[in-house]
Amino acid sequence: MSYTDAIGQVHEAIATGIAPRIVSLVPSITELLCALGLAPFLVGRTGFCIHPAEAVRAIPKVGGTKDVNIEKIRRLAPTHLIVNIDENEKPTVDTLAQFIPHVVVTHPLAPRDNLALYRLLGGIFGVADRGEALCDAFEAEYTALRAMPKGPPQTLLYCIWKDPWMTISRDTYIAQMMAEIGWQAWAPAGSDARYPRFEWSDAVAAQIDGVLLSSEPYRFTEEHVDALEKQIGKPVLLVDGEMMSWYGSRAVAGLRYLRALAAGG
Secondary structure: OEEEOOOOOEEEOOOOOOOOOEEEOOHHHHHHHHHOOOHHHEEEEOOOOOOOHHHHOOOOEOEOOOOEOHHHHHHHOOOEEEEEOOOOOHHHHHHHOOOOOEEEEEOOOOOOHHHHHHHHHHHHOOOHHHHHHHHHHHHHHHHHHHOOOOOOOEEEEEEOEOOOOEOOOOOOHHHHHHHOOOEEEOOOOOOOOOOOEOOOOHHHHHHOOEEEEEOOOOOOOHHHHHHHHHHHOOOEEEEOHHHHHOOOOHHHHHHHHHHHHHOOO
16 A cells, blocks of 8 residues: 655555664654654654653664764665654755655644644554554544634734744644634744744734743743743743644644643643
């Protein structure tokens, strides 16, 4: 059976009895592969692939999501490479594709894209039943989320970085997570960047109902919350960046987290 990835590449399911050698350059995908029972076949991961801690501890690091050690990966002799359009550099991926037979490209843009992701990786690596079990768990949480009473719509500025300040565009996974509970992501007018820079001003503050400070990739803290609230005079909330931005198996818990946010908990 064949499966199609985010850029239209067709991948065949591995043959029965064949042990893949997988390098994952995407932290949330590494976690997903472990949830699918594929940790024994992971031979390389980034230093940012930290979940689940016990499973990844023994897997060799091959650099970051952007600064990849190509020669180290070559020595690991992987059969499969898992990458993401947003998180990995295309020239690096193209170089790796010269000696890795199978490069699987992912690009979830909305919560429900996780269903196809579970089926893609579960199918390719012969654990389709586990992929479907994750689909069932996701659907249960999504149904519970959609059944919640909707609060008033809000426009919120989601911050991922400071010095320079950076936010998200409305076509990102994070923005679509926010949209599930009626929160529209603010983005600077005229910018086509997926993660645009911006400067604080009275005009920006006037366009938003509040601010969400993410715990990653910049490690915002409650001190930042207090300082920014005093600066702009609008509510500021610290949010768990992994729950808001990690697709894969963590998305199931991410939907529960969204429910808690919507309920004010």
